[in-house]
Amino acid sequence: xxxxxxxxxxxxxxxxTLSLTCAVSGDSISTDNWWSWVRQxxxxxxxxxxxxxxxxxxxxxxxxxxxVTISMDKSKNHFSLTLNSVTAADTAVYFCVRxxxxxxGFPNWGQGTLVTVSS
Amino acid sequence: QTVVTQEPSLTVSPGGTVTLTCASSTGAITSGLHPNxxxxxxxxPPRALIHHIDNRHSWTPPRxxxxxxxxxxxxxxxxxxxxxxxxxxxxxxxxxxWVFGGGTRLxxx
Numbered sequence: 001x002x003x004x005x006x007x008x009x010x011x012x013x014x015x016x017t018l019s020l021t022c023a024v025s026g027d028s029i030s031t032d033n034w035w036s037w038v039r040q041x042x043x044x045x046x047x048x049x050x051x052x053x054x055x056x057x058x059x060x061x062x063x064x065x066x067x068v069t070i071s072m073d074k075s076k077n078h079f080s081l082t083l084n085s086v087t088a089a090d091t092a093v094y095f096c097v098r099x100x101x102x103x104x105g106f107p108n109w110g111q112g113t114l115v116t117v118s119s
Numbered sequence: 120q121t122v123v124t125q126e127p128s129l130t131v132s133p134g135g136t137v138t139l140t141c142a143s144s145t146g147a148i149t150s151g152l153h154p155n156x157x158x159x160x161x162x163x164p165p166r167a168l169i170h171h172i173d174n175r176h177s178w179t180p181p182r183x184x185x186x187x188x189x190x191x192x193x194x195x196x197x198x199x200x201x202x203x204x205x206x207x208x209x210x211x212x213x214x215x216x217w218v219f220g221g222g223t224r225l226x227x228x
Contacts, residue, residue, distance in 0.1 A: 036217075038165075046165065046208050050218040059215050063120070067223075095164055103153040103212070105170030112164050 001028060002026035004096045004110035012090075013118050018083040022096030029072055030054055034099035035079045036106070037070060039092040047092075051099060052079055086117045121145055121173035123211055123220040131199040131228045139194040141224045142207030145189030148211065155210040156185055158203075159222075165208065169194065197228050 006022035022035070029035055036051035050060035054068045060068050064083070072079040083090060094115055098108035122144040131137035141154060148154060154172050157165040167176050169185035172192065182198045192209055205225040209220040 005167050038219075045222045046159075046219040048219060050212070051217075061216055062221075100170075105174070105176060106157070106165075106174055106210070106227050107153060108164075109164040 001032075002108045004098060004108055006094060006096050006110045006113040008113060008115070010114060010116060012086055012115060013070075013119055014117055016086055016117075018081070018086050018090060018094075018117070020081045020094055020113065020115070023078045023082070024098070025077070027098065027100050028074075029077055029079055032076050032101045034101065035070075035072065036097040036099050037081045037098055038095045038109075040095070040112070041092045044092075045095055049081065049083075050079055057095055066072075087116050089113065091117045121213055121218050122208060123218050123219040125207075125209060125223045126222040127221070128226070130228055131196065131203075133199055135199050135200060136195065136197045137199060137225065139196070139207055139225070140228075141192040141194075141220050142180055142190070145213070148187060148192045150187070150214070152192075154185065154187075154193075154195045154212040157208045157210065159206045170209075172183060172199070196225075201227050203227055207216065207221075 003025045005023045012018045025058040034051045037049040052058045060094040067084045095112045096110045124142045156169040159165040168179045171183040184195045186193045207223045
């Protein structure tokens with residue numbers, strides 16, 4: 001059973017850096033899948049942020065590309081999200097997601113973690 | 120920027136059938152956009168229902184089905200149950216990025 005768990009600070013100051021980690025169990029991030037981040041602002045819809053492949057290829061939402069980095073640590077079997085220069089608009093629940101290769105879907109989601117941007 | 124449009128809200132009677140649609144600002148949705156559908160209930164992460172147009176996940180009840188119709192991706196719920204009341208999102212792939220629709224709030228009443 002694949003499980004994902006987000007962790008990181010729940011409060012970030014404006015202009016600061018948001019950093020989250022997703023710990024994966026039940027699967028190796030080195031297997032042929034993608035690993036994604038999705039966020040949801042309070043009361044709003046889902047927003048795809050980006051993803052990283054098992055071999056380190058990254059894709060990002062174009063409007064966030066200048067501020068976001070997704071990376072992976074295979075030794076710890078986790079992947080991470082870094083978002084720079086945050087504003088209140090980045091306040092959201094952040095989900096990490098396992099994405100199966102060959103467009104086989106987004107079957108596994110973490111429970112999500114709320115990050116608030118506030119001074 | 121690409122916009123994916125869904126009905127903001129729909130209502131279905133228990134046991135009834137409802138169709139949720141997903142449209143792309145770039146034109147007709149084809150298999151190459153690999154439509155996915157998700158269900159989300161308050162306080163929970165999204166749950167994947169359908170991938171690549173019409174493929175159910177192992178946990179997806181058979182009353183949910185996906186298709187392409189009239190240039191849109193479609194999620195059909197046949198025989199709605201009270202527990203199907205939720206927000207539903209479609210997700211499309213545009214070559215190097217995924218884009219979610221705005222979501223449809225489905226009420227079973």
